[in-house]
Amino acid sequence: MNERIQMEYVKNVLQLLLSTPSPSGYCRDVMNAVAAEAAKLGYDMRLTPKGCGIITVPGKSSERVIGISGHVDTLxxxxxxxxxxxxxxxxxxxxxxxxxxxxxxxxxxxxxxxxxxxxxxxxxxxxxxxxxxxxxxxxxxxxxxxxxxxxxxxxxxxxxxxxxxxxxxxQPRTEFKANGFVKSRHLDDKAGVAAIFGLLEWLKREKLQPAYALNILISTYEEVGHGAAWIPGEITEMIAVDMGAMGDDLSCTEFDVSICAKDSSGPYDYAMTSKLIELAEREQLSYAVDIYPQYGSDASAALRGGNNIRAALIGPGVHASHAMERTHLDGIRHTAALLAAYVMEPAESYGTQ
Structure with a gap:
């Protein structure tokens, strides 16, 4: 999966997102850009009353619906x-x-x-x-x-x-370095959304269908805590794609896809997290498993909003989160590749907690 993600495309999407101002509550322009990018790939995006976007990807089976979220709102x-x-x-x-x-x-x-x-x-x-x-x-x-x-x-x-x-x-002050580093404000979570579009582009280019239908949720209020408090009722499991934190006793680097086992909302689903670790190892992705006690995600908001789902959290490692952030294209690629591996898996691979 790793080598199949088209990183030049991902870089272009990330540049587009980073160059469009979008603090929480002011996301109309960036959501128009997201909708236009989805349309180029042949996907429609509908807006919720709150202004979040939902992109539906048909699956081989309609037995279940997997939610994938990323947020375009920023500090x-x-x-x-x-x-x-x-x-x-x-x-x-x-x-x-x-x-x-x-x-x-x-x-x-x-x-x-x-x-x-x-x-x-x-x-x-x-x-x-x-x-x-x-x-x-x-x-x-x-x-x-x-x-x-x-x-x-x-x-x-x-x-x-x-x-x-x-x-x-x-001012985001975005720089794409020749050695793959990306320096910018607001990589949280525009790097994660770029990884999601890397997945969508791969599915479209290869003419693939995921094992199950996907609801891609692009949220607009994550930074203030309620981005995905409501999600479509057909979703039974959800992966939030957000930045992986670095520092202190954390093992994540900018080259990794972070798999978060627990954050301020408590443990993420054990079976989903275990499956993500298994897939990262199978696909030979650079990954880290960490715990973020001062962190919350769209999945946290969905769970706290009363949605009856199981949830997991992954994303590219980002240094100096909520400050002058930096990541590497490798971390974004590994994130997109892990998503790709997950959505192609049949149900019997998952297990329970």
């Missing part, structure tokens, strides 16, 4: 207030360290369609002026956005059409 911010000096105070969308976005370029997206550039800074951004600039605690109250516009007071900002509740996206 970001929202305008909280307009300050008297013309700067913007903001509130976080998603969970990240404020130090990880300090001095980052950003864009403010207004409701009338305008986009304004800015920079995220502390209220004491210069060591030449403020003696405590280094020591001050980075928290929302001391962070602001400096707009690249002639604004000196709040009325100047309002005249631009900027309002409370406008979305703020971060």
């Amino acid at each position: 970001g911010a929202m305008v909280r207030s307009i300050k008297a000096n013309g700067a913007l105070r903001f509130t976080l969308v998603g969970g990240y360290m404020l130090g990880s976005v300090e001095n980052e370029y950003c864009q403010v997206h207004t409701r009338d369609g305008n986009v304004y550039d800015g920079t995220i800074m502390t209220t004491k951004p210069s060591v030449h002026v403020y003696p405590d600039a280094r020591e001050m605690k980075r928290e929302e109250a001391v962070m602001e956005i400096r707009l690249d516009e002639r604004v000196r007071q709040a009325d100047d900002v309002k005249a631009l059409g900027i309002r409370i509740g406008d979305i703020v996206s971060f």
Whole structure:
């Protein structure tokens, strides 16, 4: 399976996704891009009332339906207030360290369609002026956005059409390195979604049908906890494809597909996890099994939403998650290949917990 994933295609999809701003709650543009990409492969994508997308892939058997999820929403911010000096105070969308976005370029997206550039800074951004600039605690109250516009007071900002509740996206700063590394914000989880499209492209190119029907769920609120709280009722098992974390006592690297045995929502399905490990070994994929106590996924949301499913979690290893992230094309390829192996397996291979 590994060598059959078309990585040039996967890279193009990943570039498209990373270049489209999509903080949680502001995903219309990226979902239009996803729908267009699915249509190129011959798949229709329907939208749920919440704005998630569902791509249905017919299987050889209709006996069961496997769900596969990935999310295109990212970390970001929202305008909280307009300050008297013309700067913007903001509130976080998603969970990240404020130090990880300090001095980052950003864009403010207004409701009338305008986009304004800015920079995220502390209220004491210069060591030449403020003696405590280094020591001050980075928290929302001391962070602001400096707009690249002639604004000196709040009325100047309002005249631009900027309002409370406008979305703020971060410059992704994407780089594809010649040695296969990918550096960018928002690899969580656009790298996972690119891997899913690698699977879809392989199925279409090889004119293959998975063993069972697939419902591919592209979610838009994962970073705030409820992306896949609702899933189609016919799904009985679900694989969330999201980034694998790295560090501390974790064994995952950027070259691996991560198989998560347990996260903050508890253990994932034992039989599914065991099958994924077996397939990774059979296909000679580079993989790691880890536990992420401070992590949740779309599968977590689906389980907490009351869906009667079993679930598993896999994804490419990503370094410095929710900061300046990095992965490798090998990790994305191994993720797509593991998905491909799983969806082609007949039911009798699975077992129970």
